[in-house]
Amino acid sequence: MNRRTFLSTSASVACAALIPFACQRRKPEINIVTRLVQQNDKNIPRLLTNQEANTEHTWFGGVVDAYGIHSAGHTAAFIRDLTCALLSPQSAFFQSEHILECLIYAMQFMLKQQHADGTIDLHTTNFFSTPDTAFVMEWLGGVYGLLKQSHSDRYAGLSAMLEEFILKAAEALTVGGIHTPNHRWVVCMALARAYSLFPDPRFIERIDTWLREHIDIDPDGQFTEKSASIYSPLTDRCLITMARLLNRPELYEPVRANLTMTLYYIHPNGKVVTEASKRQDQYQFGDMAPYYYPYRFLALLDNNGQFAGMANWIEATPKKITSCLMYFLEDEQLQQELPVVSPLPTHYEKFFSYSNLARFRRGDVSATVLADNYTLFSFRTGGAILQAVRLAAAFFGKGQFKGEKLDVQDGIYVMSQKLDGPYYQPFPEEEIPEDGDWEKMDKEKRPKSEIQELETTISIREHNAVFTIDIHIKGTDRVPIALELAFQHGGKFKGVEKIKDVKDAYFLKKGFGQYILNGQTIEFGPGQHQHRWTHLRGAEEKLDAMSVYLTGFTPLLWTMTING
Secondary structure, three states: OOHHHHHHHHHHHHHHHHHHHHHOOOOOOOOHHHHHHHHHHHHHHHHHHOEOOOOOOOOOOOEEOOOOOEEHHHHHHHHHHHHHHHHOOOOOOOOOHHHHHHHHHHHHHHHHHOOOOOOEEEOOOEEEEHHHHHHHHHHHHHHHHHHHHHOOHHHHHHHHHHHHHHHHHHHHHOOOOOOOHHHHHHHHHHHHHHHHHOOOHHHHHHHHHHHOOOOOEOOOOOEOOOOOOOHHHHHHHHHHHHHHHHOOHHHHHHHHHHHHHHOOOEOOOOEEOOOOOOOOOOOOOEEOHHHHHHHHHHHHHHOOHHHHHHHHHHOOOHHHOHHHHHHHHHOHHHHOOOOOOOOOOOEEEEEEHHHOEEEEEEOOEEEEEEOOOOOOEEEEEOOEEEEEEEEEEOOOOOEEOOOOOOEEEOOEEEEEEEEEEEEEOOOOHHHOOOOOOHHHOOHHHOOEEEEEEEEEEEEEEEEOOEEEEEEEEEEOOOOEEEEEEEEOOOOEEEOOEEOOOOOOEEEOOOOOEEEEEOOEEEEEEOOOOOOOOOOOOOOOOOOOOEEEEEEEEOOEEEEEEEEO
């Protein structure tokens, strides 16, 4: 039997063995570790099929990503999950020789992927990458620790390869640079893991060098990147690991602040608010699974009932949190029973001034008001989602509305934008370049004339889950305006008219429109229709959504309501 046949046969046998687990209903008496082990076991056959089985292949033993590229990051996660199965007595793969063999092949791949300086590549963007090396160190450092805890000589060969990789990687992390704010804490987390396994004062020195820049969290509890579904929970995880392994309890404080804030960033369906993100998760539908480990850890550490409630809610879907199994196996305190659960907030109005964001929950209704963002408002009731309300003016190619700051006055949220559109006079004669090169004549040095102005003020107020939006635009007259209401795909409209030459676009010409999805309705209006231009010059591209447009000209004073 060749290796590929062996893998295929093993996967089939494993699937058959795991069918009873898949059919069982969750039983309250089964603890979270057992449930995670069971879910991890279900994943193993799929993981094995993703490992390169051709012994003649350059990247034999590696795991491919979604693009078919053999990836160090995916292989590190593979090593994590297989090791958890290998070392868990509840697992169908406990002490499996075949799993151990696959792990050895995977580590051989990792060592082959590692550059001489200790770094690895993220083939989608970063090469000889310190931060991406740190990302894989989170899992490989944890795996090495678990193997040592097992006190078994059977894993000596695998441990030796892990040690080689970790020590080379740690050398890179003591000198390598980063790209983004969160990368600092990922590098520090990886060095904390390396130090806990192989104490070296240089690792601590590098951690302290990064920490001197201070943790980038504002008084609202928000990190710089505002990435609520990716990098905020990642940063929480990194800070917890540093605090735990290095005995630095002060690093728990920013995690507490972020987790407290995040309680008010959750939609009724469990998705997290991402509109304010400065990273790739902006406007994406992220869930709360990445927050599971931070919420559970701090719930136990602080005896916090609300954090316990959130952890308890997230773990109801164990297939999304299987990656946390490693944390339970390396830290038995995480396995303790959660504190008594306190209710999670579901009825509130919360203003986060440093984030220029206000959040509203009224049971199944969830809404967000934002400044410093092209989306000024979003709303959902049940599964019906208004992803974004956006405003644009055809004003010198720069009229997409982006409120400068969000203020609250007597319960009314106000944001504004002031624009000017000048014309430019001849360049100062004494500074005209001999070759007449336009690019050498700085526009800002030209005198300005015929300066046009446009001032937009938007006010939003809420009463009993009904939101009223007042839009006032003054200054230059006859400027075309378009208001976009972008609804999630899948629903149906009433009261709107399809735009023939634009995909998934509609006019609300008068009265009120309705968006209906699975019995849930969002009502909006009244309509306005003074022209047919929807994608104004200088405006952002239409969102990938079912967009309804209201159009008009300045001066403009509109009032519209949105409710569920």
